[in-house]
Amino acid sequence: MLNxxxxxxxxxxxxxxNGLSFSIGKGAILGFVGPNGAGKTTAMSIITGLxxxxxxxxxxxxDEVHATPSLVKSRIGFLPExxxxxxxxxxSEYLRFCGEARGMDRQQLGERLExxxxxxGLSARRNMPISTLSRGYxxxxxxxxxxxxxxxxxxxxxxxxxxxxxxxxxxxxxxRGLAAQGKIVIFSTHILSEVxxxxxxxxxxxxxxxxxxxxxxxxxxxxxxxxxxxxxxxSLVKKRNP
Amino acid sequence: xxxxxxxxxxxxxxxxxxxxxxxxxxxxxxxLALFVFPAVLERGASWFHTKELTMRSFFLAFPWVAAAxxxxxxxxxxxxxxxxxxxxxxxxxPAPSWRLVAGKYLASVxxxxxxxxxxxxxxxxxxxxxxxxxxxxxxxxxGCLLLGSGYLAIGMFASSLTSNQLGAYMAALLACGTxxxxxxxxxxxxxxGALSSMVRFMAAGDHFNxxxxxxxxxxxxxFFISMAAFFLMLTALGVExxxxx
Numbered sequence: 001m002l003n004x005x006x007x008x009x010x011x012x013x014x015x016x017x018n019g020l021s022f023s024i025g026k027g028a029i030l031g032f033v034g035p036n037g038a039g040k041t042t043a044m045s046i047i048t049g050l051x052x053x054x055x056x057x058x059x060x061x062x063d064e065v066h067a068t069p070s071l072v073k074s075r076i077g078f079l080p081e082x083x084x085x086x087x088x089x090x091x092s093e094y095l096r097f098c099g100e101a102r103g104m105d106r107q108q109l110g111e112r113l114e115x116x117x118x119x120x121g122l123s124a125r126r127n128m129p130i131s132t133l134s135r136g137y138x139x140x141x142x143x144x145x146x147x148x149x150x151x152x153x154x155x156x157x158x159x160x161x162x163x164x165x166x167x168x169x170x171x172x173x174x175x176r177g178l179a180a181q182g183k184i185v186i187f188s189t190h191i192l193s194e195v196x197x198x199x200x201x202x203x204x205x206x207x208x209x210x211x212x213x214x215x216x217x218x219x220x221x222x223x224x225x226x227x228x229x230x231x232x233x234x235s236l237v238k239k240r241n242p
Numbered sequence: 243x244x245x246x247x248x249x250x251x252x253x254x255x256x257x258x259x260x261x262x263x264x265x266x267x268x269x270x271x272x273x274l275a276l277f278v279f280p281a282v283l284e285r286g287a288s289w290f291h292t293k294e295l296t297m298r299s300f301f302l303a304f305p306w307v308a309a310a311x312x313x314x315x316x317x318x319x320x321x322x323x324x325x326x327x328x329x330x331x332x333x334x335x336p337a338p339s340w341r342l343v344a345g346k347y348l349a350s351v352x353x354x355x356x357x358x359x360x361x362x363x364x365x366x367x368x369x370x371x372x373x374x375x376x377x378x379x380x381x382x383x384x385g386c387l388l389l390g391s392g393y394l395a396i397g398m399f400a401s402s403l404t405s406n407q408l409g410a411y412m413a414a415l416l417a418c419g420t421x422x423x424x425x426x427x428x429x430x431x432x433x434x435g436a437l438s439s440m441v442r443f444m445a446a447g448d449h450f451n452x453x454x455x456x457x458x459x460x461x462x463x464x465f466f467i468s469m470a471a472f473f474l475m476l477t478a479l480g481v482e483x484x485x486x487x
Contacts, residue, residue, distance in 0.1 A: 048334055049333070049334065049485075050330055050333050050334055050485065051485055052485045069336070069338075070336040070337065070338065071336070072336075073334055073335065073336040074336040076334065078330070078334045080327065080330045082327045083327075084326075084327050084328045084329075084330045084331035085326075085327075085328065086249070086253070086326075086328060087326075088253065088256055088257075089249075089252075097245055097248075097249050098331070100244070100245035100248075101245040101246060101249075101335050101337065102335060102336060103336065145331070
């Protein structure tokens with residue numbers, strides 16, 4: 001269970017996140033949407049422990065992210081908007097570094113490495129320097145490092161950015177598969193159809209505030225008739241930002 | 243920590259700059275020790291004319307070379323992580339900041355040790371010609387390690403402040419150069435009083451010269467270890483502080 005409790009964060013005078021709260025359980029896929037500058041990346045950075053909140057708390061199970069960072073970080077996988085890659089390294093060399101730095105033992109690392117290379121379609125490129133990979137494959141390498149330690153919570157900031165349509169479908173399948181294993185998946189995107197396609201829960205934020213949160217079926221049918229996420233998104237964002 | 247150390251060493255030795263530094267360092271030290279510093283000290287003579295089978299000029303040159311070279315080794319340590327977005331990866335690792343700092347620092351100290359090893363030909367040459375003086379040579383190399391390690395910590399701290407490697411280098415060069423030169427200007431602060439004591443205490447070049455003369459004093463060793471520990475602590479705080487910016 002992930003509990004985000006009233007997290008707020010300012011950058012100087014700019015209030016990026018204003019008391020954001022939500023809870024999701026195992027097996028959920030949360031689609032995180034909002035206009036540019038809405039606070040998505042800030043929220044994701046706080047959830048992963050990358051950034052400290054000014055107030056509020058984030059609990060993964062019984063553990064608070066910022067009170068027990070080492071413990072919680074070992075259970076979180078994060079893919080930032082720009083994949084954090086050492087481009088001079090080969091793919092498998094990079095993943096080995098990530099695994100060792102996370103304290104994985106040799107046998108566990110060997111098994112997980114094969115698993116994530118296969119799941120992300122990188123097996124054939126394992127010995128290639130990351131600098132020679134296309135943007136799509138770099139994105140996969142970034143995803144592979146987030147999956148390597150088999151985290152309970154996966155936080156992905158625009159994971160399909162730079163992927164071609166076939167790769168996007170592969171990514172959707174991968175995320176569905178991870179959720180089916182009981183993992184919590186949070187992803188942000190500007191592609192609303194993507195959220196409709198794979199998210200079990202939807203969170204819409206603007207100006208750092210939660211505009212809507214709930215199960216996809218409940219949110220998109222909330223006014224009594226089926227409506228698209230685009231309509232809901234536009235109506236909520238325009239209402240708050242006329 | 244070990245994985246970070248290994249990655250840093252790999253990054254250093256997979257770049258041309260690493261090998262260039264390894265090749266240039268002993269040559270530059272040799273030229274400075276054989277021709278430049280003896281000429282300054284003995285008014286125009288080279289080491290060959292001084293008829294002195296010692297490493298005195300080598301150790302006189304080292305603090306100045308270290309002030310220029312150690313910041314160059316350390317400048318990329320954090321600045322490159324900030325610029326390349328890999329800092330986010332480091333911050334999501336289940337390791338406290340001090341372990342990341344320690345890993346990077348120990349890698350740079352390992353590079354320093356290798357650089358010092360490349361100068362091993364000088365004491366061998368001196369010993370072969372019957373000029374071996376154990377105290378000053380061991381003391382001098384210990385001084386090189388301690389002073390170099392202190393300057394690496396300063397360079398690492400400067401690197402943790404910015405994503406601009408050149409900016410980090412210039413800041414560390416200024417700080418290390420000042421610490422090296424401080425002893426030469428101690429007279430300007432007077433011969434007594436708090437300011438004078440402070441200047442003499444901070445004069446890293448003078449502490450180094452004591453070791454290079456064969457005087458192994460606890461105070462001197464403590465000075466360099468404290469300097470390194472102080473700047474590494476600031477680096478860890480600065481890295482951790484980025485989560486609050």
